[in-house]
Amino acid sequence: MRMRRVGVRPIGPMRPPDRLVHVAAELSGVSIALVKSGVWRSARPTQLVPIERALRQWGQSIAALGAIAAIRFPDRPAVIDERGTITYRELGERTSRQAAALHAQYGIGAGSKVAVLCRNHRWFLEATLAASRLGADVLFVNTEFAPPQLESLLQQHRPDLLIHDEEFAAADVPSVVAWGNGSVTLDGLAETTAPDAPLPDKPGHVTILTSGTTGIPKAAPRAPTAWGLAGLTASTLNRIGLRAGEPMVICPPLFHGLGLLNSMLALFLGSPLVLARRYDAAAVLASVERNRAGAIVAVPVMLQRMLDLGPEAIAEYDLRSLRAVISGASALGPALAERFIAQFGPVLCDAYGSSEIGIATIATSPDLIEAPGTVGRPCLGSSVRILDDHDRPVGTGVTGRIFAGGGLVFGGYSDGSSKTMVDGRMSTGDLGHLDAAGRLFVDGREDDMIVSGGENVYPVEVENCLMSHPGVAEAVAVGVPDEDFGQRLVAYVVPTTSSTVTEDDLIDHVRTNLARYKTPRQVILVDTLPRNATGKILRNNLKNTEEY
Secondary structure (H helix, E strand, O other): OOOOEOOOOOOOOOOHHHHHHHHHHHHHHHHHHHHHHOOOOOOOHHHHHHHHHHHHHHOOOHHHHHHHHHHHOOOOEEEEEOOEEEEHHHHHHHHHHHHHHHHHHHOOOOOOEEEEEOOOOHHHHHHHHHHHHOOOEEEEOOOOOOHHHHHHHHHHHOOOEEEEOOOOOOOOOOEEEOOOOOOOEHHHHOOOOOOOOOOOOOOOOEEEEOOOOOOOOOEEEEOOOHHHHHHHHHHHHHHHOOOOOOOEEEOOOOOOHHHHHHHHHHHHHOOOEEOOOOOOHHHHHHHHHHHOOOEEEEOHHHHHHHHHOOHHHHOOOOOOOOOEEEEOOOOOOHHHHHHHHHHHOOOEEEEEEEOOOEEEEEEOHHHHHHOOOEEEEEOOOOEEEEEOOOOOEOOOOEOEEEEEEOOOOOOOOOOOOOOOEEOOEEEEEEEEEEOOOOOEEEEEEOOOOEEEOOEEEOHHHHHHHHHOOOOEEEEEEEEEEEOOOEEEEEEEEEEOOOOOOOHHHHHHHHHHHOOHHHOOOEEEEOOOOOEOOOOOEOHHHHHOOOOO
């Protein structure tokens, strides 16, 4: 793989004194943020003993987060969903009884495996907290799986119990219904009076399935360290400006890393989680107004759907409470970021990471404006290195393989495999570079880069160029075989609603703004792009089409 330089001054990697200055600035900002956010507001003396007991009982687990939130914020709303509101006290009491019933009726305890197949609602959280209280390992299952995929997954992982919404059915696995009706439901378990289950001797793992955009999703067990979670929380408070107790609207599936990590952050902050089973852009904005929400968590395609509502429709909602819109899970194009900030103000930030490494970097609105395309700087406690093919660091502005380290990096897939590790940092599978300010840019996936006529072409650069055209809503470029050049680019473009743009217009637009060898040989206009449940584009689905 050939490395290339981009248009920044090659002054070499950030020197240790520079890094120390950035860390010191971050720590100073964190201290201020903890005070401003209300996180450092002292617990009442009567709460200290119960909090200490919860930490001893459940250690570094989701169960401890839920128990401490119930102690500190008992009367504060915990979840607001389509069925109404539940407080942190109610959530704590219900999950305690559910855990006892799961142990008594199904024998669930430390070492057991509980699969959760739920959309976004209170029962997803209840299922997770109840299983975590027992020290069980929790496997989050993608709600978009077709029945054969679900059956294959359950056969592979063989959970002791499946907690699922009524619309999902699975044979040969003991099950409890979360949302809906069934012979055994979480609501029913919350009404039982079984004796308390024994405390686990160690916390269970939570297992997230990878996105599977290039193959079969893998199971990635996680046991994040306190330092990793603390670093992410501190950086989020410092850079984004969240406040404890302010409602957080979480749009991506909770079974995915972006949704799950932010739900854990909400538990830590004592913030109400505002959830809906399906995404609707107008409903999200109405929910912000109704609940005076301080944050929205969304993937880029959801941001585009908000903009598609149009300025007049957006202006109908009172969004003055909104401090942050946290994007993640897939690439946030510079053009989309620019349009979103222009419409909603400097509230947008971008979180870069994956199921394997958690969240590694955060870009604020000033970052996105000053350095279009950046995914920001590492979170406190995380580190990023750009390495060449021989695992050596490259200079500033040089594209190489991205490696990330920190307390959120997982320990390996459930099948025993892992990703490449170098000096304690894990490969993200992406190519990228750092600028002189230490900001990370993702230039594309290692397996997406194509060589056309001997030149390296990164599809993301072409996609960003296409997205800068006012008539383009979404774009993706893929490499296809070519007899003369080895590979060539084909672009799939979703025009904006009122656009009259043509294929030739877009080819000319790229040729005018990028090198000639980066110009797609063909542009195909489509109504939609194939995506998975977390909004990532399924490039292989495009590569396998016969349209070109």
